[in-house]
Amino acid sequence: MIEKKIDYRRVLDFLEHKNSKIPDNLELLIKEVIKEIIEIGQVKFCHLTVDRNLVPDEQIKKNILFVLTLGAAVDNRILYYEKTYVTKAIIADAAANVMMENAIEQLEKYLQNLYETDTFYLTEIMCPGNQDIPLEWNKRIVDILDAQKRIGVHITEHYGLLPQKSVVGFFGVTEHQICKKGVKCENCTANCKFRKKSVK
Amino acid sequence: MKVREYIKDNVLLFDGAMGTMLQKKGLKLGGIPELLNLTDRELIKEIHREYLHSGSQVITTNTFGANEHKLAGSGASVEEVISAAVQIAKEAKAGYDDAFIALDIGPIGELLEPLGTLEFDDAYAIFKRQIDAGVKAGGVDIILIETMTDLYEVKAAVLAAKESCELPVFVTMSFEENGRTFTGCCVESMVATLSGLGVDALGVNCSLGPMQLKPVVSKILKYSSVPVMVQPNAGLPVIIDGKTNFDIDKHQFSEIVLEFVKAGVSIVGGCCGTSQEYIDEIKNGLRTVEKGRNNPVKTSAVCTPSQLIELDSVKVIGERINPTGKKIFKQALVEHNMEYILKQAVEQTDAGADILDVNVGLPEINEKEMMVKVVKEIQSILPVPLQIDSSNPQAIEAGLRYYNGKAIVNSVNGEEKVLKNILPIVKKYGAAVVGLTLSEEGIPPKAEQRFAIAKKIYETALSYGIAKENIFIDCLTLTVSAQQEEVAETLKAVRMVKEQLGLKTVLGVSNISFGLPNRALINETFLSLALANGLDLPIINPNAQGMMGVISSYKVLYNLDKNANQYIEKYADMQVRTEKPSSSVKDLKTVVIKGLKDEARQETIKMLENMDEMIIVNEYLIPALDIVGLKYEKGEIFLPQLIQSAETVKVAFEVIKEKIQQKGTIGISKGKVILATVKGDIHDIGKNIVKVIMENYGFEIIDLGRDVPAKKIVETAQKEKVKLIGLSALMTTTLVSMEETIQALKKSGLDCRTFVGGAVLTEDYAMKIGADYYAKDAKRSVDIANEFFNQ
Numbered sequence: 001m002i003e004k005k006i007d008y009r010r011v012l013d014f015l016e017h018k019n020s021k022i023p024d025n026l027e028l029l030i031k032e033v034i035k036e037i038i039e040i041g042q043v044k045f046c047h048l049t050v051d052r053n054l055v056p057d058e059q060i061k062k063n064i065l066f067v068l069t070l071g072a073a074v075d076n077r078i079l080y081y082e083k084t085y086v087t088k089a090i091i092a093d094a095a096a097n098v099m100m101e102n103a104i105e106q107l108e109k110y111l112q113n114l115y116e117t118d119t120f121y122l123t124e125i126m127c128p129g130n131q132d133i134p135l136e137w138n139k140r141i142v143d144i145l146d147a148q149k150r151i152g153v154h155i156t157e158h159y160g161l162l163p164q165k166s167v168v169g170f171f172g173v174t175e176h177q178i179c180k181k182g183v184k185c186e187n188c189t190a191n192c193k194f195r196k197k198s199v200k
Numbered sequence: 201m202k203v204r205e206y207i208k209d210n211v212l213l214f215d216g217a218m219g220t221m222l223q224k225k226g227l228k229l230g231g232i233p234e235l236l237n238l239t240d241r242e243l244i245k246e247i248h249r250e251y252l253h254s255g256s257q258v259i260t261t262n263t264f265g266a267n268e269h270k271l272a273g274s275g276a277s278v279e280e281v282i283s284a285a286v287q288i289a290k291e292a293k294a295g296y297d298d299a300f301i302a303l304d305i306g307p308i309g310e311l312l313e314p315l316g317t318l319e320f321d322d323a324y325a326i327f328k329r330q331i332d333a334g335v336k337a338g339g340v341d342i343i344l345i346e347t348m349t350d351l352y353e354v355k356a357a358v359l360a361a362k363e364s365c366e367l368p369v370f371v372t373m374s375f376e377e378n379g380r381t382f383t384g385c386c387v388e389s390m391v392a393t394l395s396g397l398g399v400d401a402l403g404v405n406c407s408l409g410p411m412q413l414k415p416v417v418s419k420i421l422k423y424s425s426v427p428v429m430v431q432p433n434a435g436l437p438v439i440i441d442g443k444t445n446f447d448i449d450k451h452q453f454s455e456i457v458l459e460f461v462k463a464g465v466s467i468v469g470g471c472c473g474t475s476q477e478y479i480d481e482i483k484n485g486l487r488t489v490e491k492g493r494n495n496p497v498k499t500s501a502v503c504t505p506s507q508l509i510e511l512d513s514v515k516v517i518g519e520r521i522n523p524t525g526k527k528i529f530k531q532a533l534v535e536h537n538m539e540y541i542l543k544q545a546v547e548q549t550d551a552g553a554d555i556l557d558v559n560v561g562l563p564e565i566n567e568k569e570m571m572v573k574v575v576k577e578i579q580s581i582l583p584v585p586l587q588i589d590s591s592n593p594q595a596i597e598a599g600l601r602y603y604n605g606k607a608i609v610n611s612v613n614g615e616e617k618v619l620k621n622i623l624p625i626v627k628k629y630g631a632a633v634v635g636l637t638l639s640e641e642g643i644p645p646k647a648e649q650r651f652a653i654a655k656k657i658y659e660t661a662l663s664y665g666i667a668k669e670n671i672f673i674d675c676l677t678l679t680v681s682a683q684q685e686e687v688a689e690t691l692k693a694v695r696m697v698k699e700q701l702g703l704k705t706v707l708g709v710s711n712i713s714f715g716l717p718n719r720a721l722i723n724e725t726f727l728s729l730a731l732a733n734g735l736d737l738p739i740i741n742p743n744a745q746g747m748m749g750v751i752s753s754y755k756v757l758y759n760l761d762k763n764a765n766q767y768i769e770k771y772a773d774m775q776v777r778t779e780k781p782s783s784s785v786k787d788l789k790t791v792v793i794k795g796l797k798d799e800a801r802q803e804t805i806k807m808l809e810n811m812d813e814m815i816i817v818n819e820y821l822i823p824a825l826d827i828v829g830l831k832y833e834k835g836e837i838f839l840p841q842l843i844q845s846a847e848t849v850k851v852a853f854e855v856i857k858e859k860i861q862q863k864g865t866i867g868i869s870k871g872k873v874i875l876a877t878v879k880g881d882i883h884d885i886g887k888n889i890v891k892v893i894m895e896n897y898g899f900e901i902i903d904l905g906r907d908v909p910a911k912k913i914v915e916t917a918q919k920e921k922v923k924l925i926g927l928s929a930l931m932t933t934t935l936v937s938m939e940e941t942i943q944a945l946k947k948s949g950l951d952c953r954t955f956v957g958g959a960v961l962t963e964d965y966a967m968k969i970g971a972d973y974y975a976k977d978a979k980r981s982v983d984i985a986n987e988f989f990n991q
Contacts, residue, residue: 072382076581086846152383
């Protein structure tokens with residue numbers, strides 16, 4: 001249900017392209033590698049709702065944990081190119097990152113459709129290693145979801161993810177919509193129908 | 201009756217799930233179920249007894265995750281947990297005298313090299329510890345290795361089991377709907393490898409329901425002459441109210457499992473989502489169902505996890521990984537230049553080699569260690585099967601032990617001592633073997649004499665339990681310029697082996713033309729004749745287009761390439777290329793600036809005809825790189841273009857190095873640098889970019905890879921007398937390793953400096969942990985190295 005998509009322009013962003021003209025042969029090469037990654041990549045994920053709050057925010061009632069991966073074949077291809085054709089390796093790495101970014105967006109929409117109602121909303125995505133969330137939580141979430149058995153995602157000794165093109169994270173479930181800017185109602189001046197009644 | 205006897209003609213019924221049963225009884229998600237062996241043994245015993253009561257003939261101990269990795273931090277040891285688990289199973293079994301106990305071994309929880317960081321030997325030790333604990337507890341009848349997704353991990357577990365005890369070993373792997381495991385292992389490779397390793401049963405468990413497993417089971421039955429085992433999930437998982445449920449009921453489950461039995465599966469049970477009811481349903485069904493007879497196809501094949509090469513027609517073995525007569529290759533072996541060796545492997549597979557011969561025998565090096573290194577290195581990026589080529593039994597054994605899949609051993613011969621030393625190794629690791637038709641008396645002149653040796657090798661190999669389809673014969677290609685009459689004898693011997701013994705044949709074709717001009721013509725003609733006489737596996741240089749052309753046309757002429765489809769695809773677009781006259785001086789710079797990697801080699805060769813190497817480096821390559829670097833800094837080009845130029849320069853440098861080695865003059869290195877991603881960190885694309893750029897500027901890079909312990913970095917620096925070390929880390933959790941490495945280098949007393957880089961680093965932090973330099977990018981790394989070596 002999650003499509004494999006890689007946007008060429010977004011790959012250029014990851015490759016730090018500004019405005020310079022791209023030679024035809026390089027454009028062809030980038031598109032060739034994008035096609036390769038789409039062909040060999042998989043998008044696999046698992047998710048679970050837990051009835052507790054994982055972060056210090058009293059507005060969050062539950063959390064939806066998820067693990068998503070593009071599979072081992074993408075890692076293998078990047079590894080191959082790192083040793084044989086480094087230009088393709090960096091393009092493949094960028095393409096895989098774009099595919100993952102897009103897959104996470106689709107996953108978010110999927111979970112919103114599944115879980116959001118008139119009374120429950122999802123927060124922004126939260127990932128271990130960001131927003132003061134300890135990287136060690138990678139292991140906890142992978143274990144809770146049994147992600148190794150279900151989609152083949154492993155944790156290294158230092159909480160890295162294997163395959164490398166994998167992501168662990170969670171969404172909070174709140175009773176009202178928290179703006180994507182992360183600002184809470186009491187600090188927000190927007191004219192919003194979801195404002196908590198107790199907050200002016 | 202013992203298990204091995206029982207499963208020959210009977211169906212053995214295992215139990216169902218333990219994990220999902222425990223979750224139903226309250227085990228928290230993410231909890232360690234194996235600890236219940238210590239804290240709630242009655243619960244485990246109750247589950248075992250329920251399964252026995254439902255008709256299970258085998259109960260699996262609650263030890264799936266009872267390894268030191270998964271138990272770390274739990275307070276319980278592997279030995280405590282496993283001993284308790286086996287004791288519980290024995291107590292549960294009371295009154296069921298005919299029931300068996302299987303010691304359950306699941307995946308370690310860490311990925312093995314090359315994708316992961318766990319080494320094969322460490323995985324072996326982890327499994328051995330579990331198996332030793334289980335065997336010591338007494339009463340275990342079967343070692344069950346299950347839910348595996350990585351064939352290399354399976355191999356470590358199987359070897360640990362077979363080298364620790366005599367118990368039957370059952371192995372099942374988990375497959376996705378695409379017919380591969382998470383790490384890409386295909387069904388055929390699993391069967392070929394595990395059959396070779398001598399497991400007592402093999403098959404599939406978990407991951408999918410019985411319906412989705414039908415194609416997988418069908419394929420296993422097609423190829424496996426070892427009893428087949430199937431333990432599906434109770435369908436596919438479905439999330440209802442936040443909880444995982446499975447979508448197949450006991451009737452649907454049992455119906456399909458019994459179909460498997462009728463098709464020839466010998467061992468059945470259930471995995472996730474199944475319970476006593478499912479086992480009870482199967483037990484009832486087995487009363488009226490007869491186990492089918494499985495007639496597997498016998499094929500000659502070799503494999504890696506993701507690729508099986510069936511030897512059903514001519515397959516090319518690439519000969520280039522061999523130091524014989526190759527000065528540069530010998531140098532690469534002495535210098536441990538894996539990049540050069542890998543390049544030979546990649547070029548040959550790109551040129552169409554189906555299998556690669558690996559020969560690293562050189563008096564100056566440790567052949568056994570080098571064999572392991574090269575095998576691992578090639579397998580880290582290429583799925584092509586390998587032929588372990590050595591006369592050293594220790595090197596052969598080491599190569600086979602660390603090989604992932606099923607390999608060929610080249611070779612044995614008719615000498616008693618050689619057969620006795622090498623055939624047991626071939627048997628143990630499930631390889632195929634090439635037998636050379638020579639003996640203590642040398643190479644016999646006549647075909648009949650060589651045939652007699654072939655027959656002896658064949659019969660001896662059979663007596664060691666090596667299957668016919670794994671025995672290949674090489675009737676030996678002699679040099680026509682020295683032994684002209686015997687060429688026909690070689691061809692005759694090939695035909696005799698093929699027709700009278702029915703074995704696959706091998707020949708090292710290029711030997712035929714030593715000492716003659718126009719070697720290519722002789723090689724190609726001899727190859728044609730050999731193919732017509734039944735040659736299956738020519739060992740050739742696949743980069744020789746003429747030789748590959750002979751094989752392509754042979755396949756058309758012998759109706760193997762139907763409708764000449766492959767031939768047409770290969771040759772339809774062939775165009776004759778014309779040499780473009782070029783002004784070399786200008787072109788090499790342009791070639792570098794435009795990143796035209798494919799043109800670099802020719803341009804450099806042309807320039808070397810009239811110019812010294814150092815002039816080319818200092819007046820053309822380096823200035824071109826500087827132009828590229830400036831364009832990159834200004835944003836006129838971006839990262840891929842920078843790397844393309846860097847890779848182009850690398851090609852030019854390779855040509856220059858070859859020339860220097862031929863001349864025997866001193867190399868052009870500006871200084872040696874070690875690069876490594878620190879212990880615990882698996883990211884190294886940034887480090888690889890730094891490596892390419894630094895090599896461009898003339899630095900000799902010793903790349904230690906990723907997840908490198910401090911000790912290895914210190915030892916390498918000491919051994920290679922390296923004074924500048926670059927360290928990379930991409931995770932906050934591995935910065936500690938970076939600091940530890942820097943401290944270790946300082947403590948070692950080495951006179952060296954360190955530079956560090958990586959996305960999570962800042963200059964302040966770099967100084968704080970004791971680094972001498974902070975390199976924000978590849979160009980800065982070059983500047984640091986220039987500063988350092990020019991002091």
